[in-house]
Amino acid sequence: MGLFSRRSVGPLGPxxxxxxxxxxxxxxxxxLASVLEQGGKAMVVLQGxxxxxxxxxxxxxxxxxxxxxxxxxxxxxxxxxxxxxxxRVAILEDRATGxxxxxxxxxxxxxxxxxxxxDGQRIAIEVTEGGxxxxxxxxxxxxxxxxxxGGLAVQGGPSAP
Amino acid sequence: xxxxxxxxxxxxxxxxxxxxxxxxxxxxxxxxxxxxxxAALNRQLAMxxxxxxxxxxxxxxxVITGRGGRxxxxxxxxxxxxxxxxxGLNRGDAQPISVGxxxxxxxxxxxxxxxxxxxxxxxRRSLMSLQPIPMQPAGVPSQVTMRADGKELAVQVSRExxxxxxxxxxx
Numbered sequence: 001m002g003l004f005s006r007r008s009v010g011p012l013g014p015x016x017x018x019x020x021x022x023x024x025x026x027x028x029x030x031x032l033a034s035v036l037e038q039g040g041k042a043m044v045v046l047q048g049x050x051x052x053x054x055x056x057x058x059x060x061x062x063x064x065x066x067x068x069x070x071x072x073x074x075x076x077x078x079x080x081x082x083x084x085x086x087x088r089v090a091i092l093e094d095r096a097t098g099x100x101x102x103x104x105x106x107x108x109x110x111x112x113x114x115x116x117x118x119d120g121q122r123i124a125i126e127v128t129e130g131g132x133x134x135x136x137x138x139x140x141x142x143x144x145x146x147x148x149x150g151g152l153a154v155q156g157g158p159s160a161p
Numbered sequence: 162x163x164x165x166x167x168x169x170x171x172x173x174x175x176x177x178x179x180x181x182x183x184x185x186x187x188x189x190x191x192x193x194x195x196x197x198x199x200a201a202l203n204r205q206l207a208m209x210x211x212x213x214x215x216x217x218x219x220x221x222x223x224v225i226t227g228r229g230g231r232x233x234x235x236x237x238x239x240x241x242x243x244x245x246x247x248x249g250l251n252r253g254d255a256q257p258i259s260v261g262x263x264x265x266x267x268x269x270x271x272x273x274x275x276x277x278x279x280x281x282x283x284x285r286r287s288l289m290s291l292q293p294i295p296m297q298p299a300g301v302p303s304q305v306t307m308r309a310d311g312k313e314l315a316v317q318v319s320r321e322x323x324x325x326x327x328x329x330x331x332x
Contacts, residue, residue, distance in 0.1 A: 027309030
């Protein structure tokens, strides 16, 4: 059908075939985050678009498996679920300042997915508690500067996936 | 002296946890204060039943809710703290899997199972119209997110035993 133009996100390495999951695209379309299965690890990879160059993330390495990345409008903020010891935790990295926000969850609940509002002022986190899923919203106003349309993209340095 | 509120107690614990984490080199660089739960909206969500697969954009939150054994897409106006109608989006014989919404609340993308097939559709709220988006090359969609300006979808697709990601521009 000719209505839709489409492209596949290219492979990151020379071998071609890779498992890529959990896509998230920034509001301005300049960044794509996804989870790459490599060497038994699930890692968030951030790529510029449309070129596909990888962009370094400061806080995620060493806390695999990663899941459910989400990006703000200009890609300044990236939120994801990561592993810290026995716990799954929701974190948010500010790529402009290098700072990290760890998002609190009710005791006994496990985060399953999250979605960051494009302006970075709210986040929705799906948690499971006693086998039941529920979504909780958090207000980030006052925690984060808004990342609004027309703002500057944070370029960041290249990184090996 | 008044006892600290639950939020303040959690905030204090979070700050402490961040300090410990920073000193241990774990997820260091925590910001100081803590996000505030949006209590009224969280109550709305709890009343809707179980809910999952959130997509937050602009003033809109789309989730898949389950009540009475039936799952459906629920669109909430976060600013107005109320659900908004999405006529023609939900079907009794369809199982929603993943949903994405744009920042204007006009377009929703949905992966759903219907009549034994998994399909990707885009819903336009002002038109109450649903448009199927074929997978080319053939594949089975699983997760979808929509760019905040509604111009592009990022779709996780199963092809030949691998998960791939397609970017689909919307007219």
